[in-house]
Amino acid sequence: MEKLLFSITANGSPEVLERQISAIDRFSPGSFICVHHARGSTFRGGDVPQSSGSCNVFFNPNSYEIRPQEGVLHAHVSNFQHAVAQSLDFDKIVLFSAEDLLIKSGLGEYTKRFTTGAQTELYESIETANNWSVFRPEVLDSAGMKHFLSLLGLPLFAGGQAEGQFFSRRVFAHLERMYMESFPMEPCGFPTEQILPPTLNMWLGFTGTNVSLPITFTAANAQMDISEAVLHQLKTGDGALHARAKPRSLRPVHLGACVLKDVYAVSLPADRYEAWENVMSQSEDG
Amino acid sequence: MTKILFSLPVHEMPAIVRDQIANINYFCPGSTIAIHISAGAAALQDEFRRECDLPNVLINPSSYETRWNAGLLHTHVSNYLYALERGADFDRVVLISSNELLVKPGLSEYVSKYAMGSHVQIYDLAADWGGFRTDVASDMSVRNFVASLGLTSYFAGQAEGQFYSNRIFARIARLFVENFPMAPCGFNSEEVIPPTVAASLSMAGVNYAHPITFCDYCTAIKITPELIDQIRSGNGAVYAQRVPRSMRSPHIGVSTFDGIFSVKRVPREECELRQYIRGLMT
Numbered sequence: 001m002e003k004l005l006f007s008i009t010a011n012g013s014p015e016v017l018e019r020q021i022s023a024i025d026r027f028s029p030g031s032f033i034c035v036h037h038a039r040g041s042t043f044r045g046g047d048v049p050q051s052s053g054s055c056n057v058f059f060n061p062n063s064y065e066i067r068p069q070e071g072v073l074h075a076h077v078s079n080f081q082h083a084v085a086q087s088l089d090f091d092k093i094v095l096f097s098a099e100d101l102l103i104k105s106g107l108g109e110y111t112k113r114f115t116t117g118a119q120t121e122l123y124e125s126i127e128t129a130n131n132w133s134v135f136r137p138e139v140l141d142s143a144g145m146k147h148f149l150s151l152l153g154l155p156l157f158a159g160g161q162a163e164g165q166f167f168s169r170r171v172f173a174h175l176e177r178m179y180m181e182s183f184p185m186e187p188c189g190f191p192t193e194q195i196l197p198p199t200l201n202m203w204l205g206f207t208g209t210n211v212s213l214p215i216t217f218t219a220a221n222a223q224m225d226i227s228e229a230v231l232h233q234l235k236t237g238d239g240a241l242h243a244r245a246k247p248r249s250l251r252p253v254h255l256g257a258c259v260l261k262d263v264y265a266v267s268l269p270a271d272r273y274e275a276w277e278n279v280m281s282q283s284e285d286g
Numbered sequence: 287m288t289k290i291l292f293s294l295p296v297h298e299m300p301a302i303v304r305d306q307i308a309n310i311n312y313f314c315p316g317s318t319i320a321i322h323i324s325a326g327a328a329a330l331q332d333e334f335r336r337e338c339d340l341p342n343v344l345i346n347p348s349s350y351e352t353r354w355n356a357g358l359l360h361t362h363v364s365n366y367l368y369a370l371e372r373g374a375d376f377d378r379v380v381l382i383s384s385n386e387l388l389v390k391p392g393l394s395e396y397v398s399k400y401a402m403g404s405h406v407q408i409y410d411l412a413a414d415w416g417g418f419r420t421d422v423a424s425d426m427s428v429r430n431f432v433a434s435l436g437l438t439s440y441f442a443g444q445a446e447g448q449f450y451s452n453r454i455f456a457r458i459a460r461l462f463v464e465n466f467p468m469a470p471c472g473f474n475s476e477e478v479i480p481p482t483v484a485a486s487l488s489m490a491g492v493n494y495a496h497p498i499t500f501c502d503y504c505t506a507i508k509i510t511p512e513l514i515d516q517i518r519s520g521n522g523a524v525y526a527q528r529v530p531r532s533m534r535s536p537h538i539g540v541s542t543f544d545g546i547f548s549v550k551r552v553p554r555e556e557c558e559l560r561q562y563i564r565g566l567m568t
Contacts, residue, residue: 120539122525128414205523210541238491244410258493
């Protein structure tokens with residue numbers, strides 16, 4: 001079983017973070033957790049109760065600025081750097097947003113089968129209602145992006161959901177180097193975490209690496225709610241979920257295909273916690 | 287070993303169909319191949335029978351009309367019924383086209399792991415695919431078919447390389463016969479009816495794989511010897527922009543080569559690509 005590092009960009013709520021850490025400790029025991037707090041956040045590590053015995057939680061002393069939709073990859077890069085500086089022994093890094101909650105065990109065995117897990121949608125020049133709004137020429141033509149793509153020898157970037165991407169330590173070290181060469185440690189004006197890791201993932205796929213999907217299910221881009229029934233199906237992993245995408249959103253990567261067995265987390269809006277708790281309390285892991 | 291029934295509608299080039307049979311027999315020995323000859327190719331019936339005269343090949347005596355882009359599922363249903371009538375022994379039905387070829391062995395073992403392989407896209411007019419049409423969605427036969435599955439809209443996906451267990455294809459055949467004529471329906475029935483049945487089953491927890499055919503018509507990628515070699519290696523992934531108004535390929539953007547056994551389009555003529563694939567059969 002692999003040792004995992006969960007890189008979390010916290011949203012400032014101690015309760016949400018405690019729930020998230022508790023779920024990681026429950027379903028992926030032995031993992032490390034590195035938490036980044038946005039600059040200006042009043043939140044401190046001591047605000048999280050240690051009821052879960054979280055000696056595996058590391059609070060990143062760096063707090064970078066975070067702005068919605070302008071990129072948080074610098075926070076994950078900083079978390080990675082902090083974990084390496086702490087000499088943490090991990091094999092894979094998993095990128096989590098503040099809303100991601102694990103739902104079942106076995107992630108460490110699953111990630112062992114793949115070098116990376118990321119959604120990879122190639123920059124789409126076709127204008128359609130479902131074309132993702134981040135596929136913009138100004139992103140493609142920005143100096144940082146041009147440099148990043150030149151390092152990989154690619155003409156176009158790719159996009160994918162941020163939540164639940166995972167990478168081997170070696171691949172993320174490569175990403176970290178390229179990021180530091182190409183972009184500042186601050187918001188870049190586009191969702192870097194949805195662009196740069198998928199683009200590296202695409203390069204790996206082109207060069208013969210088998211790539212998987214992110215391990216987090218999100219309904220953010222779909223016309224559906226995460227009900228208890230959905231959570232049950234995610235737990236069992238059988239069959240498929242079907243729903244239309246929201247216009248101009250990224251394609252929901254886990255809909256319309258039998259990939260639910262490879263889903264280990266869910267990106268959960270605050271008003272769905274009760275459903276999550278109900279389902280988790282009924283589960284065999286409970 | 288899981289036994290396969292390949293359902294193959296043809297309309298021209300008997301010698302090329304003979305080549306395809308040899309290809310199937312090499313990469314998937316022990317299979318049965320049911321061939322439907324289009325009514326429009328009646329003049330070629332005898333030539334087809336001569337070229338395809340092999341013990342595992344069933345020439346369907348029914349020849350229904352086929353029209354491009356107007357629906358072919360009636361030919362597959364007819365092939366299936368004829369195979370049953372002839373007592374063919376099979377566990378999975380694989381729908382193929384006459385301009386595709388297998389490129390590696392192992393299909394029988396692969397399909398044994400799944401009850402079905404299908405490409406299932408929910409009806410979505412925003413998806414920029416010509417397969418999603420309001421006239422089809424509002425067609426009374428389609429509405430009745432969709433309602434009989436307890437669904438509110440149809441699903442669609444790639445036709446080539448779909449596969450279904452004998453039992454599931456029996457359901458597909460029954461639902462088709464109950465709702466549609468044994469004729470072109472005015473839409474690509476083979477892209478709509480099986481994926482919609484697959485969607486309904488998946489909602490009940492039945493798993494499905496992707497279709498086993500990699501198609502080149504919906505992206506900028508063309509079938510080349512290099513791509514075939516990559517598919518055979520099973521490693522990596524391919525990425526490409528979608529052709530406008532085309533479906534999203536199920537095989538782009540994620541590592542799916544393990545489950546790809548056939549490629550389309552291979553021209554229905556002697557060409558370097560066909561020769562390259564033939565060269566793999568040694």
